[in-house]
Amino acid sequence: MIELSAITKSFNSGKPNQFTAVDNVTLVVNPQQITVLKGPSGSGKTSLLALIGCMARPTSGRIFLRGVAAAVPFQQEGMESVEITSLPERFLNDIRRSTFGFIFQQFNLVKGITVLENVMLPAYPTGERRSDFRVRALALLEQFSLSRHAGQRIELLSGGELQRVAIARALINNPSIIIADEPTAHLDSKLSQEFMAIVGRLKGEGKSVLIASHDPIVFDSPLIDRIVEMRDGSVVNSRSCR
């Protein structure tokens, strides 16, 4: 469970061009559910995802991770929650790597190297044995029917395949939470449906999924559990779909 309490994120604070991307958001994201952040572009969805995903720190407010076996060395016994906003950079990175998997709007795959290398990329700096995560990566490629592309370079793949590579990469470190930012923006309807089917499967495997999107295929999908509507950095409506 992720708990956000009074989160605010401002840019250029104190300057005339100050603007607040996320404004006093209090929110609970339930585990093993699909939560969709819905709203027009510029409503603060991406910023909120970045804050939750430990990519940026909020200007004020706190974020708690509960029930997540985060790789924090000083986690005390019986302490189920980690307050991530005050953690030093290094631990934040550890948590980010082990807890979150990211899927980006532009896929953000590295050109020139193979599909397999791309999938393994997030695991390189963890210090895990390459042979171990290579097995995992191959299994993921198998799962997303990309096995025959493993040795190919990214440039040769189609949009749908790229999307699946990006998902496989997000899963390589076995995260419990998947964060996807406008994942269907560059996909046609059929591929978007396919993506939602994959997300449903991930949920079935016990992952929590957090998607920012303004695509009806995403937020009208019967698979999602909860819709959080955002506008101008604030949550305007949060409802359960069950």
Add this chain to the structure above:
Amino acid sequence: MRRSILFILFITAAMTTFLLLPLHARHARQRIAGNDRQHNAQLQNLHVTDLCLATEARYTRHPAMADRHAPFQEHPLALEHFPSGSLVMPNMTERNKR
């Protein structure tokens, strides 16, 4: 095999060869020191002062025996040293033209 392991093996081999160079040099010096001395007994009597490197002219053959500036002067590959050199060309005789 992994590329990184291959690379490390390669660099280790190169590094080892590199580190062996001084050892090889020392070994070679010791090996040569012995036999070099004896068969040059005849030469040693001559009290040679110069290395036989460039035999093209006297001052290049025996720089130690020439004038102080000679080694730096008329050597055909030497960069011109003296201001006058930009005006005075070397003497081209019929013989030298060849």
Add this chain to the structure above:
Amino acid sequence: MKRSLERHLNILEFTLASLLRRRGKNLSLLAMYLLVVFILASLLFFVAALKREAAIILNDAPDMIVQRLMAGRQDLVPVRYAAEIAQIRGVAAVRPRYWGYYYDTLNGANYTIMASDDPALPPESAAIGSGVAKARNLKVGDLLPLTSYNRAPVMLEIHSIFSSSADLIAADTILMPPADFQKLFNFPNSQATDLAVSVRNPQELPTVAAKIASQYPDSRPILKREIQRTYQSIFDWRGGMTLMVLTSALLSFIIFAWDKGTGLSAEERKEIGILKSIGWETSDVLLLKFWEGIVISLTAFLLGVVLAYGHVFFLSAPLFAQALKGWSVLYPSFQLVPVVDLYQITVLFFLTVVPYTAATIIPCWRAATIDPDTAMRY
């Protein structure tokens, strides 16, 4: 420990994959780098080895050579000087040396002719350097015809040929008994080319030299120390000249490398952003760039130095032979004795590997410190 080793290996793995992407560019960069290191290292090895040879030869050289000057040019020394100089306090021995040059009209080579009173050398025979033997195609027992001062032929039987390991001293030398030397050049009996003086105490050398100079105003004493200095300066000068030219090559390479490094392309910048966004830390990215620099520069350095060693000490530096040969007809095929000057190699290392690696890492520093969430906004 194990994890950090794995992390290094993994990141190195990605570095290699990443370098192989731009195979042509990186390989040509490596080749160029290798060439610069190779030539610089060859030069360092070559000069160091020659310096050492010169130092060894000079160890056996006489303490002092006394020449005579006549009208500002070197002239023959009266042999009687020898006996008189031997009287000077501190002088151990004085030996007149008879030597000169012989221009071979057949092949245009210059030989060094020396008279030797070695009893092993019978009259009308000669001991020759291997360079002479090669130039005239001679074997032991053959006859070497020389033309004397008045065009009369002088025939010498080859008594021995110096082994090629002595090439650096005597490749062009013809050694003959004093009588034949006299006959060849019509050398005046009472004169010598110069005098080799040895003293009992090297400390007294300058004093003895001053005494000789004052006793014979037309003489020029050359101290062993001066010869040594001349040699050092010749090699330093020749090596230095080449080094200067090469340094400019090195500098332009550094500028090129710097340009390549600092002109971080938008693609590379984006790539760093992607790595940051998928969980790489700043230090991971810098480690990647560090390896990128090391893979190229260390490979070039190690291979360059090893190849240079082979080039100079196993192949006798064919690249420099042309420069040394100049116009000479005879060129000694010497085998240099290997010398490795660790100080110079270390300097070379710091001149090549360090700047390149720094040029690879530093420009990425800023790109690597961006917030990971910026990658979400491409």
